[in-house]
Amino acid sequence: MNHSEIARIIAAIVVVAPLAPVLPLLLVAGTLGVPSEKRTATVVRAVVWLSALASVALAWTWFAGPRDVLGGHSPLDLRYGALVDLGAPEHPIHGRHEGAYRFELGLLVDGLSVTMSLLTSALTAVIARFSVRYLHREEGFFRYFVLLALFAAAMQLLVLAGSLDLLFVGWELVGLSSMLLIGFFRLRPGPQRGAITAMVTYRTTDIGLLIAAVLLHHAAGSSEFADAFGRGAWPQHSTHFSPTESTLVCLSLLLAAVGKSALFPLGTWLPRAMEGPTSSSALFYGGLSVHAGVYLLLRAAPLLSQSLVASIAVGTLGVLTAVTATLTSRTRSDVKSALAYATMTQVGWMLLWIGLHLWTVALAHLVAHACLRTLQLLRAPSALQDAEAIRAALSSERDAVGTTTENSRLFRWAYRVALEDFFVDRVMQRALIRPLVALSARFDAIELRIERWVGAEKPPSVTPSRTSPNEVH
């Protein structure tokens, strides 16, 4: 077996291992009854660990592998064959496959994906361990662990995917598990509202990823990163896109990132996602899922370095997110929301680094921040004990905590705007949702009229106005 054969097997284990027990577990639960906590947790922790070990092995394989001319570690472009292959002959002149489509099952192992894969493994293993005790005796224990396994696989797929098409699969599965865990407590309306908000945001912005894939196919004839971005070590790829193509692809990717990474102005779902168990909130919204958008933009580094417009857009959006989030976090008096906005602040910074093409800085920032925030969210219930301890330790000193109330006009305005999330929901509501609802009502009316005109029986009325104008989320 040669080097790349081994890498192929290991990489497959990283992605497939956590996914493998999902279907069997569901089958068992559906036929023989829900497995015990112990069985569920053992199986899921075992596969998460297997994936983590494979991930380390994969990193080693990549590190020990061949190097390119510049001395960097060459990326491993691992292909497993095509899922769909609508082949067309190679174009005689520019070499592209006009009108062809190939869905390649391929993984790409380079510095970026190895780092992300290791991070994913480590955090998932930590949370799996944490959850065994934390979720003990909870009604949805089994459901939680199945979703955790699904997420582990999806996230590995997302970061190791060799093409945008495959990344999209991981991206969607991450979104699905995220939504289902926000709605983990099924009997209360709050979590369901939070889950729906997250889902609507995800689904809307995911269009960006699809558009990007289409554009990439159009421009490069393939959405394989290795084909489209060249085969150099990340981030020093070379591409042959026109600046317009690069810009368009990058902006589409940015749209996708806006949803997943809770960037301005679509970040309000993030604090509302804190309805699930603390442990899953930590993993998704402190650790991994929230950084998926950043990863996506990092992956597109070769394109971004060719497009000034897109770089400026990314950087600007980063600054905007960081500033709005930090202002909002100052008004939040509950621990988890404060942490959610703090997360958005740092993600904003990462976008700025990307806009400035400081790829490695952004990646390092991502890793450090994911660890810190996961820990902080896991320790969110400690806030009271911590505050008491601090107060006790400082009790002997005169320590005036700033309770002065600023009351200038500007501050009042800033406070209000920050408290209301910069009114983004409301603007969206008025500019987008209300017209959409009105439009669909109009269409509904027209359809009814036509039906009546052709003599169809009056269908049972479904009034879209059951949604009150005030209630989107």
Add this chain to the structure above:
Amino acid sequence: MSSHASVHGEAQLATLLEEVRTLLPRQAPLGDFLHRNVLEALEDRPFHDAIEDARVRLGFDGYLPLSAYRALLHDGTITARAFSDALAEYDLRRGDTWSAPLDARTVERLALAHELGPASLAECEFLRTETDWTRRAFAGCSHDAVGAMVADTNRWISMQSSDKDHRECDESRVVAMLFEALGSMLDRAASGDDAPESLVGTAREKYAHTHALDPWVAVDQFLIRILAAYLDESVASWTIPGGNDGFRAVVVAQLSTGKLLRDRWEEAARETLKSASRDSAHKLIAEELARWAVPAREWRTTIERSVLPLRGWAGMVSVLEQDPTHQGRQRKVSLAEFVAVRLVLDRAMGEQLKQQEREASQGACAREKRAMDHWRLFRLMQLGGVGLGQLYRAGSAGISATIVLLDRFDEPTRRRVFHDAMERSHVWRMLNAMTDVAQHHDAAQPRRERPRFQAMFCLDDREESIRRHFEEQSELHETFGVAGFFGIPMAYESLDDSRVAAHCPPVLSPTQHVRESATESDMGVHLRRQRSLSLAARTQRGMDHGSRSLLRGLALLPITGVFAAARLVLQTHFPSLFANGTHLISRWLVPVPRTRLAVNAIPNPTRATDTAADHDESVEHSAKRVHDALEAAGLTHSFARLVILLGHRASMVNNPHAAAYQCAACAGRSGGPNARAFALLANDPEVRAALARRGLMIPEDTWFLGGCHNTTTDGVTLDDLDQLPDTHTLELKSLQKCLEIARARSALERIRYFEHAPKTRSPARALAHVEERSVDLSQARPELGHSNNALAVIGRRSVTRGLFLDRRAFLLSYDASVDPEGDVLERSMAAAVPVGASINLDYYFSRVDPQSWGSGSKLPHNLVALLGVQEGASGDLRVALPTQMTEQHEPQRLLVVVEASVDAVRRVLSRQAYVRALVAHGWVRLAVLDPHTKQFSLWHGDELVPWTDEIESLPTVQSSEEHHQHRTVSLAPVRVVSRPSPRVTAA
């Protein structure tokens, strides 16, 4: 509305709001957690009535679901006899009722034991059209019942039919015929339609009847956000503008900014609030209710219903209004203001919606009732083995009577009767056990030897096991139970916290100021410690706030990220190792000096000071405290050479509810300092002399040792060991050995409740496990707190000694023979009964309806403003106990057993009105054990009556361990006939 009416309304409102307040939670901010009866304000009515009132007003349950009781009946926890007795008592109250074809008692019995009715019309229709349940016998039917039903039906058919050789109907045919017959009888019995129920309630509730979504959620979120920001003084780094002008002003200020994007309801609310900004909150409420067009008699209901979705927050507002100084908070709030704002916002939203209310379709209720009656009767008849013959003989009149009976015996009533049966079983079990102990105790030889060790514990139920294991080691080990503040109400200033904290029951105010300070020789260590601690605190605060901010967050990230990564892996995978490691490091960085306590009486400010007289007075005062505590415990003679006093505390991480696990008698703090202070006083020669003058002779060679028991880890620490006279060193060694054994066995006993604990018989492994629980970040159940508490015994230890009570009992020592006047008894009951009841009832209600009374699962909890926990980012504040504390609790009212004469107890009840009210209204149940006749009396109706149930003798075991090993459920009491352990005798 005329101005006259308005004035009248305003006057009424103050009273109304007090009534609304009665059902609001009274829990203080979480840091000051105290156990409280959630229905505290209704304690002036009978227990069951209060529950019913709360059910009607709030819709919260006061008993377990029927299925839970059925399971308890099935596994024998509810005895058959108690079940019959409870039902008989209900029948007695119900009076005579006729019902046919099954008699009333049978109907009730079947309705209790089986689930009769579908819950909705839809379910009825589903069962009828989609299942074969109308054609086969009900699953719960016994074989005999089915047989009787088939036989009766066939008999009837053969009587009706002229044809002699008709075919016998089989089971499925009979069942189908029964269903048909009941249907047609119901149609005949139907006496016109019921009047359609009018929909009462707020606009929001009416809207909810016809719409899937609830637009008022936006109002809730707006209110929560502003209220939390207003009350918060430490989490958010910005304070809300205009915060000093009151809550209403803040709301107006928020509504007034950002005009462009204001919603219509916000605009309307702003105008109303602004135009009424000079009016009192009461006036605003009255006007608002008038605008809602609510008739005056429904005001309370309307206010209550509008507040209900934010019940937790409303309660917090109410608590902070009544005690605004909590944790030095400055913001003023009042319930009236909150209600006023709430009503204004609610109406504004309602008007914006302008929805067409759809009328509930006429007669829907009547149709639903008929369908449900049909199924209920159908199943009832099958269970009772009634065939067509009996059914037709009873006729429509009988059927109607049965329906009336079932309606009266509705679900809340059924639950109440079942609950009564459960408590009866419990009372019988406990009194039976204690009778058994009393009988055997008489037979035992009175002991003449001097006790080897005497240990005083808190009366807390969690101390029961360690006491038992300490006693099981030797006949010469004695234990006592006292209220955990050891009779010293003190204001304590610890070495590390210069803020004074009250360590005494909340009804008392501290009389003693106790300060812990480093010894002279260790002053340098102390200063170093203080510097390190304050540096650490500053660093941590800087990191916490910094990591959330824009620039500092960025700057700190490289360091914090690396530390966080290491900590994540270590702390989740190796909690014990991590805790020990950090402990070692912090010991090294933050050294611990030796300390001493200084106990001083809190001076009476109205009197002139005279140092010498003050000193004498102080000694007298201390002597009185020590004397009273020892007398109350009945420890007035035969002192051992070593007497230890163990307060208790609980240590845990990552738990907002940590205060709920501490010593209730010390106001949710540690009892250790109290024990230490007590020992200090009791060893003081001057105090000893004063005690002797009071007639309490403590031998010179008796030494008191204070200490603390950690209920989470079962760790025991002893204080001031360096003061111990050399003559006692050997004894100390063996005492420590005995305590070591006791705590390990206690840990072994209680880990059987933890599913993640190792299945082990090794006490060492058990200890390792409970220690790990206390430092595990992911552990939502560091210990189970007062889970399963059910009994309180006020009497000598001999009444319960050797009884395996499974950590369910509060044990307060009291010796009637040294208290002829009953003063000590009065003090003990006045202190212990209310505290026990509030703990017990907090657990009770949090367990029976965890989502409504309790705070639900801990998992989505989110600390807000350091006041409490909410669910997610904008849910209501959750109060009382989370399911992780109560899930294994068996909810029943506290059974207080007092070992004293009936007359003495009656005297106490006549003097202590509050205790009497608790007993008379059934918030606790009272039994009295006469010390001489060994006869129990039980409170029944409104009097103590002799308890005459049959007695069964208890099984005996050799040791507690023999009884509890391999079992995971709560266990019935057994008698432990201990044989001294060989290890101890060797020691």
